[in-house]
Amino acid sequence: MEVLEETEEVEQTAEDLNSLNISDSLQDVETEVPEEEDSVSSNVPVFDWSSIDTSHLPSSYKTNSRQEKKLLHIADHFFQQYTHVCPDRKPLFLHPVNECGVEKFVSTTLRPTLLPYPELYHWSGCASFVSNYLTMEPLKCPITLPSSLYSPTTILKYQRGNCFDFTVLLCSLLIGAGYDAYCVHGYASQEICALDQTQDLCPLLRKPQEVPVMKKSRKYRVKILAEPQSKFELQQKAKKKEEAEDVQKKEEEEEVVTEVQEKPKRDPLHGLRVHAWVLVLSGKRKVPETFFINPFTGNSHNTTDDCFLGIESIWNHKNYWVNMQDCRKGCKDLSFDLSDAIRWEIMLPESNKLLTESSERHMDDVKENEERDMTFEMPLSWVARINVSCKEFENQYSQGRKVILYKQAKLEKWAPYVNGDGLVERLTVYTDLDCTEVAEVTEWFKNREDMLDMRETNKQTQLTTDYFKPGHPLLLKAHTYTSLEPETGHTMEFYHKARADDLRKRVETATEMTEYFVGREDFLHIRHVEFGERENGMDMAGTRPDVHLRPIVQIKECFHRNPEKPADEDVEERIFMIEDDNIQLTYHLEDHDTIASKVAFFRAIQRDRKGEEIFLTRDTCVKYQPWSSEKHKNVLHLYKLLWDLRKEQKELKHQVRESEAEVLNVLKVREDEEANIKLTVSMYNAAKRE
Numbered sequence: 001m002e003v004l005e006e007t008e009e010v011e012q013t014a015e016d017l018n019s020l021n022i023s024d025s026l027q028d029v030e031t032e033v034p035e036e037e038d039s040v041s042s043n044v045p046v047f048d049w050s051s052i053d054t055s056h057l058p059s060s061y062k063t064n065s066r067q068e069k070k071l072l073h074i075a076d077h078f079f080q081q082y083t084h085v086c087p088d089r090k091p092l093f094l095h096p097v098n099e100c101g102v103e104k105f106v107s108t109t110l111r112p113t114l115l116p117y118p119e120l121y122h123w124s125g126c127a128s129f130v131s132n133y134l135t136m137e138p139l140k141c142p143i144t145l146p147s148s149l150y151s152p153t154t155i156l157k158y159q160r161g162n163c164f165d166f167t168v169l170l171c172s173l174l175i176g177a178g179y180d181a182y183c184v185h186g187y188a189s190q191e192i193c194a195l196d197q198t199q200d201l202c203p204l205l206r207k208p209q210e211v212p213v214m215k216k217s218r219k220y221r222v223k224i225l226a227e228p229q230s231k232f233e234l235q236q237k238a239k240k241k242e243e244a245e246d247v248q249k250k251e252e253e254e255e256v257v258t259e260v261q262e263k264p265k266r267d268p269l270h271g272l273r274v275h276a277w278v279l280v281l282s283g284k285r286k287v288p289e290t291f292f293i294n295p296f297t298g299n300s301h302n303t304t305d306d307c308f309l310g311i312e313s314i315w316n317h318k319n320y321w322v323n324m325q326d327c328r329k330g331c332k333d334l335s336f337d338l339s340d341a342i343r344w345e346i347m348l349p350e351s352n353k354l355l356t357e358s359s360e361r362h363m364d365d366v367k368e369n370e371e372r373d374m375t376f377e378m379p380l381s382w383v384a385r386i387n388v389s390c391k392e393f394e395n396q397y398s399q400g401r402k403v404i405l406y407k408q409a410k411l412e413k414w415a416p417y418v419n420g421d422g423l424v425e426r427l428t429v430y431t432d433l434d435c436t437e438v439a440e441v442t443e444w445f446k447n448r449e450d451m452l453d454m455r456e457t458n459k460q461t462q463l464t465t466d467y468f469k470p471g472h473p474l475l476l477k478a479h480t481y482t483s484l485e486p487e488t489g490h491t492m493e494f495y496h497k498a499r500a501d502d503l504r505k506r507v508e509t510a511t512e513m514t515e516y517f518v519g520r521e522d523f524l525h526i527r528h529v530e531f532g533e534r535e536n537g538m539d540m541a542g543t544r545p546d547v548h549l550r551p552i553v554q555i556k557e558c559f560h561r562n563p564e565k566p567a568d569e570d571v572e573e574r575i576f577m578i579e580d581d582n583i584q585l586t587y588h589l590e591d592h593d594t595i596a597s598k599v600a601f602f603r604a605i606q607r608d609r610k611g612e613e614i615f616l617t618r619d620t621c622v623k624y625q626p627w628s629s630e631k632h633k634n635v636l637h638l639y640k641l642l643w644d645l646r647k648e649q650k651e652l653k654h655q656v657r658e659s660e661a662e663v664l665n666v667l668k669v670r671e672d673e674e675a676n677i678k679l680t681v682s683m684y685n686a687a688k689r690e
Contacts, residue, residue: 047137047158047160049099049148049150052099052154052158054099054100057099057100057154057384058384060382060383060384061098061099061100061102061151061382061384062100062102063102064102064103064104065379065382067379068104068105068108068379068382070376071105071108071376071378071379072095072103072105074347074348074376075094075095075105075320075347078094078347079091079092079094082322082345089312090145090312091145092185092312092313092322093106093145093149093164093185093312093313094106094320096145096146096147096148096149097147097148097149098148098149098150098151099148099150099151099154104149104382105320106149106168106183106315106320107315107316107317107318107319107320107378108317108378108379108380108381108382108383109149109151109152109168109381109382109383110168110171110172110175110183110315110316110317110381110383111151111152111153111172111317111381111383111384111385111386112172112175112176112317112381113172113173113176113385113386114173114176114177114178115173115176115386115388115393117388117393120173120177121177122177123174123177123179123280123285123293123300124298124300126170126173126174126177127170127278127293127295127298127299127300128298129173129393129396130166130169130170130173130295130298131166131295131296131297131298132298132396132397132402132413133156133159133392133396133397133398134155134159134160134161134165134166134169134398135159135160135161135398135399136160136161136162136163136166136195136296137160137161137162138162138193138194139162139163139193139274142193142269142272142273142274143269143272143273143274144274145185145274146162146164149164149165149168150165151382151383151384152165152168152169152172152383152386153383153384153385153386153387155168155169156169156386156388156392159398160398162276163193163275163276163277163295163296164183164185164276166276166295166296167183167184167276167277167278167295168183169295169386170278170293170295171183171278171316172317172386173386174278174280175316175317177285178284178285179280179284179285179287180280180281180282180283180284180285180287181278181279181280181281181316182278182279182280182281182314182315182316183276183278183279183314183315183316184276184277184278184279184292184311184313184314185274185276185311185312185313185314186274186275186276186277186308186309186310186311186312186331187271187272187273187274187275187308187309187310187311187312188273188275188277188307188308188309189267189270189273189306189307189308189309190267190269190270190273191307192275192294192296192307192308193273193274193275195296195297197297197404197405197406197407198405198406198407199407200406200407201406201407201409202406202407202409202411202427202429203299204411204427204442205406205409205427205429270309271309271310275308276295277292277293277294277295277308278292278293278295279292279314279336280292280293281336281338290303290336291303292305292308292331303331303332303334303336304330304331304332305331306330308330308331309327309330309331310327310330310331311323311327311331311334317378317381318348318378319346319347319348319350319378320346320347320348321338321344321345321346321347322344322345322347323343323344324342324343324344324345325343348376348377348378349375394415394416394417395415395418396415397413397414397415400414400415400418401413401414401418402414405435407433408429408430408431408432408433408435409427409428409429409430409435410427410428410430410435411425411426411427411428412425412426412427412428413425416446416447417447417679420677420679421445421448421677422445422446422447422448422452422677422679423443423444423445424444424445424446425443425444426441426442426443426444427441427442427443428440428441429441429442438459439458439459439460440456440457440458440459441456441457441459442454442455442456442457443455443456443457447679447680447681448677448678448679448680449673449677449678449679449680450468450472450673450677450678451468451469451470451471451472451476452466452467452468452673453467453468453469454466454467455467461482462482463480463481463482464480464481464482465478465479465480466478466479466480466670470495470498473669474494474665474666474669475494475495475498475499476492476493476494476495476666477493477494477495478491478492478493479491479492479493479666479670480492484667484670484671484674485667486663486664486667487508487509487510488510489508489509489510490506490507490508490663490667491505491506491507491508492505492506492507492508492663492666493505494506496517496518496519497519501517501520502517502518502519502520503515503516503517504516504517504518506659506663508663510531511530511531512528512529512530512531513528513529513531513656513659513660513663514526514527514528514529515527515528515659522559523559523560523561523562524557524558524559525558525559525560526556526557526558527555527556527557527558528554528555528556528557528558529552529554529555529556529656529659530552530553530554530555530556531550531551531552531553532550532551532552532553532579533550533551534548534549534550534551535551549657549660550660551578551579552578552653552656553577553578553579554575554576554577554578554579555575555576555578555649555652555653555656556573556574556575556576557573557574557575557652558572558573559571559572559573559574561588567587567588567589567590567593567597568587568597569587570587570588571585571586571587571588572586572587572588572596573585573586574586574645576645576649576652578649578653580602582600582601582602583600583601583642583645583649584598584599584600584601585598585599585600585645586598599638599641601642601645
């Protein structure tokens with residue numbers, strides 16, 4: 001920054017920066033801040049930073065090199081010029097003291113590092129790690145800068161820090177991963193500064209935005225005439241629409257009342273609360289658009305977000321910039337083109353700007369030497385190498401658990417292997433704003449031997465759904481139930497491609513069982529079984545001796561169209577009425593047909609006077625085949641068909657009994673798995689195996 005000697009220029013610059021100034025009348029609030037801040041930090045355990053041991057730290061933490069001393073001198077000179085041009089603006093965050101009480105420039109506190117974990121190669125993984133690993137500490141005074149800025153290594157060791165500590169660590173990881181990232185010193189809302197997310201919807205509950213499908217417009221199209229409609233029906237629809245609108249208006253009024261009740265009180269320090277966050281510019285790592293990262297939550301924000309109210313300065317490991325733009329509308333209208341010297345005042349002139357233009361290349365050697373003497377490169381970071389062990393990376397939560405409160409929801413997180421059942425995450429959704437009545441609970445698991453991945457429980461209906469990853473011994477994909485007792489209502493989904501029978505889903509109750517198939521060679525896709533009431537003294541089934549077999553009343557099967565067969569030979573639906581000894585067949589339709597062919601056998605098995613079985617008579621067979629050929633009208637053909645159906649009925653009854661036994665076996669296995677939960681450990685994780 002060049003020193004301005006003309007008073008007119010100084011006055012003009014000061015007038016342009018009035019929008020960034022903070023009113024002097026609000027300075028008195030600073031004396032009342034500690035009481036207000038105590039209420040914010042009451043839930044955060046107090047940590048005495050003055051008691052930390054610094055004797056083992058390297059010498060770079062305790063002393064300044066000649067280059068660092070020169071940098072501090074340049075920073076002081078820059079700050080003097082800044083206060084001369086902008087006397088009403090707040091102080092800059094330039095060289096706070098570190099943990100050893102030594103002043104260090106903020107850019108040298110950054111230590112770009114790429115840690116050997118695939119998750120930390122992406123910005124979301126870095127942000128998630130920092131927000132989970134560290135415990136948030138509020139600033140001592142919410143409207144003033146901290147007096148110290150500790151090294152990222154010390155912050156990682158004690159796993160706690162304020163917003164500036166979070167930001168420096170996160171920015172170091174992002175720069176190491178190749179992002180164009182910067183630390184930001186500015187102002188934010190109370191919710192951002194205090195890590196208050198009770199008014200925000202949980203990210204896991206947000207519905208993905210629907211992408212509108214663009215329909216191709218045709219140049220030539222046939223105009224379809226509107227169908228005639230009854231005037232009376234239109235009047236009735238209009239009345240129903242008016243009633244629905246009245247109900248909707250009442251609901252909207254109630255929502256407005258609740259929103260007014262939920263709306264937080266006006267913050268007296270709005271626009272004054274100091275905060276630090278990360279700026280990621282577009283370009284590097286194929287970042288399409290510039291965005292902010294809140295280090296407390298690890299969430300990304302648009303640069304136009306209303307939560308961020310202004311920026312004083314930004315810095316990376318190479319330079320420091322002061323914002324000279326109007327922040328009366330927050331960060332919405334800010335330009336992040338750091339090469340624009342009017343909007344961003346740079347502290348250390350970049351080397352490419354010191355090169356003379358083509359018209360000045362023939363200047364004398366004296367002027368060139370003077371320009372070279374003006375160059376100054378940022379010293380290397382004084383911070384030791386950032387290291388995070390595998391154990392520390394896996395156990396990211398300082399207290400073993402992290403709890404985040406959202407609007408009508410609570411999210412709990414654990415590190416792997418902390419819980420014996422493999423639980424790593426739990427989302428509890430409440431029906432009321434006070435979070436007293438639980439509506440749903442969703443749990444996520446890791447490293448389970450039974451491959452359980454997620455469990456959803458509806459507390460109002462007591463319905464539980466377990467989701468499994470591929471690899472379960474019974475090929476389970478999902479299991480919905482209210483109890484693991486048999487015949488209490490179970491829906492089981494399977495990985496059908498791994499099964500020999502291509503079973504995708506089975507729904508079983510006390511009186512019914514429905515099976516759904518996919519991709520079978522016989523084109524079967526649904527099998528529905530109805531059961532009757534039990535009778536005493538019936539045989540046992542499955543592996544549970546206390547469960548009797550249920551009598552089969554009816555078996556219904558549905559088939560897809562087989563294009564290789566004629567429609568009058570391709571069965572669409574067949575029903576076996578076991579107790580009545582009836583069989584009904586319904587065939588598929590051809591494209592031009594309107595009525596399906598049907599065949600029904602009533603009391604197919606009868607006995608004559610000698611006691612011999614009679615399979616087919618004119619009275620026991622009813623057929624309606626309007627489109628069939630002469631072949632299907634032949635009695636011998638119907639006799640063979642009945643004979644085949646009788647064999648298939650016996651096989652079907654056997655398959656139904658096997659399905660019942662499989663259901664009982666699944667329930668028994670699931671009971672044993674829940675009673676004796678086992679966790680798997682990777683063969684490459686030697687520490688966990690020990």
